[in-house]
Every structure is written in C-alpha cells, then in structure tokens.
Amino acid sequence: MSKPLDIQQKKLFELLKANRRITETLTLKEIGEQIGIDYAQGVINKLRQLENRGYIRKDEKGIYQVLKDPIEDIFYFPLIGFAHCGNLVETSLDDISEQERIPFPTKTLPIGSKEDLGKFFFTRAKGNSMEPAIYEDDLVLIKYQKEATESDKTLLVHNGTPKIKYLKATDGQYTLFSLNKHTDTLELSPKDEVDIIGVVKLVVSAR
Incomplete structure (x- = not known):
C-alpha cells in the first residue's frame, strides 16, 4: 500500500x-x-x-x-513488431504481434487516467526513410488513434505492411511522404489498402 x-x-x-x-x-x-x-x-x-x-x-x-487514479511512474508498454521506414519491404500482419514489454516513465506522456495507458505501445523502426527524426532500430512510442493530420508521423498499414510516414489525403486518395529526401513519395491508387493505427508520440534512440 x-x-x-x-x-x-x-x-x-x-x-x-x-x-x-x-x-x-x-x-x-x-x-x-x-x-x-x-x-x-x-x-x-x-x-x-x-x-x-x-x-x-x-x-x-x-x-x-x-489524474483520476494515481499512476505509477514506470509502466510496461507492449513492444509490437516492426514499422518500416522505407518503401520496398513486404511484411505480413502476422509479424506485429506483441513481443515483449518495455518499461518507460509515464510522466512524459499525455495520460489522464490509468485507462489511457492501454492506448500506447512501442514498435521498432526499420529503414531510413524518416531520418533524421527516426533511425533504424529506434523504439517508437505510438498512441492508438484512427485519425491523423498531415503534420503527424503516422503508423499505418499499407497493403499489409506497417509503415511510419506522413500521410496526406486529397479527395479520398492518399499520399505517403518521408523525411529522407532520398526516399520516393508514394502516391497511392484506389486499389491500395491503408489502415491508420496511430501516431508517433516519442522516439527512443537506439544509437
């Protein structure tokens, strides 16, 4: 107690x-x-x-x-798979099951109650398309939400592959942008499937 x-x-x-x-x-x-x-x-x-x-x-x-209820300073957030910061990787959704839990201080996060803790999870970055904000093997803290603005670094699933990108929607058509100027912009067709998972709230450097 x-x-x-x-x-x-x-x-x-x-x-x-x-x-x-x-x-x-x-x-x-x-x-x-x-x-x-x-x-x-x-x-x-x-x-x-x-x-x-x-x-x-x-x-x-x-x-x-x-806060409605006191929240312990350290919470163990789930680590869920990999998010690709690149355009040429194919991955099955089977790869994004929970792997382990990462201890992290909660006082740096926008949390209003214990229930909010369940809205966050970590994923590990793969690729270099979001450099210099996100590097290979960085841990990326994601908040589950189904909407994102153009200024949000967004975790989404594009044709079965989880990716971190900037997302722009124009007349129902999506375009995926990267930070790395050497990475191509992806203009998606109506046949492409895109599901927004959440937005990036924090990056823990692996370097």
Missing part, C-alpha cells in the same frame, strides 16, 4: 483539483502561502513529488492534469 500524502501535498493536490492552471495564475510564493510553505523551491518539490507519485501529470501544453 502506498504511503499517504502529507498535509502539504494534500493541500496542493486540492488546489490543483480546483484549478489546474493555478501555477499560471499564482506565483509559487502565493501557492506556498496557501499550503504552508514559505519558499518557492519547496512548492516545486511538492509538485514534483505529486508528479512522481502519479497524482498529476503535465499535458502537451505544460498544464497540470489531475
């Missing part, structure tokens, strides 16, 4: 539940006055403690989220 929050942690947690933008509207000194801490670094320490214990997380805009 986890250790209960101390008095100052509880007060700060309640302030954040009431107003998650409180660190923007009040100074650290003013927050400290409300929770019984008389120096700014003490407030920073308490925020860090709440974050490390899984009570709060920063979202993609740096605003604190109060």
Whole structure:
C-alpha cells in the first residue's frame, strides 16, 4: 500500500483539483502561502513529488492534469513488431504481434487516467526513410488513434505492411511522404489498402 500524502501535498493536490492552471495564475510564493510553505523551491518539490507519485501529470501544453487514479511512474508498454521506414519491404500482419514489454516513465506522456495507458505501445523502426527524426532500430512510442493530420508521423498499414510516414489525403486518395529526401513519395491508387493505427508520440534512440 502506498504511503499517504502529507498535509502539504494534500493541500496542493486540492488546489490543483480546483484549478489546474493555478501555477499560471499564482506565483509559487502565493501557492506556498496557501499550503504552508514559505519558499518557492519547496512548492516545486511538492509538485514534483505529486508528479512522481502519479497524482498529476503535465499535458502537451505544460498544464497540470489531475489524474483520476494515481499512476505509477514506470509502466510496461507492449513492444509490437516492426514499422518500416522505407518503401520496398513486404511484411505480413502476422509479424506485429506483441513481443515483449518495455518499461518507460509515464510522466512524459499525455495520460489522464490509468485507462489511457492501454492506448500506447512501442514498435521498432526499420529503414531510413524518416531520418533524421527516426533511425533504424529506434523504439517508437505510438498512441492508438484512427485519425491523423498531415503534420503527424503516422503508423499505418499499407497493403499489409506497417509503415511510419506522413500521410496526406486529397479527395479520398492518399499520399505517403518521408523525411529522407532520398526516399520516393508514394502516391497511392484506389486499389491500395491503408489502415491508420496511430501516431508517433516519442522516439527512443537506439544509437
């Protein structure tokens, strides 16, 4: 059983539940006055403690989220197959079954509840078409979602092959773009099958 929050942690947690933008509207000194801490670094320490214990997380805009249930700092995300950063590889969907689990800190991720953890998984990059953002053998963290914008690095399955590409849709027709200027753009025909799996949220370098 986890250790209960101390008095100052509880007060700060309640302030954040009431107003998650409180660190923007009040100074650290003013927050400290409300929770019984008389120096700014003490407030920073308490925020860090709440974050490390899984009570709060920063979202993609740096605003604190109060989580429904505490989330442990380390979560074991599934590693699912390979995603090809190249155009000339054929792979069966049978290759993207779960292989192992990768421990990774959750506080860097846009997670609002324990249920959100199931929306993420790792895959391993193969090929060089997304260099310099993604290199061969990098671990790529994907968030499951069925929609992607042109600015998203997208994990998709193209004719049975999982790939990481930029995806542009025009009048129902897809074009796949790479970062590597030496890799050809793929203009797909209506006969091509494309299924969006998710978008890239983080890359862990293998180098």
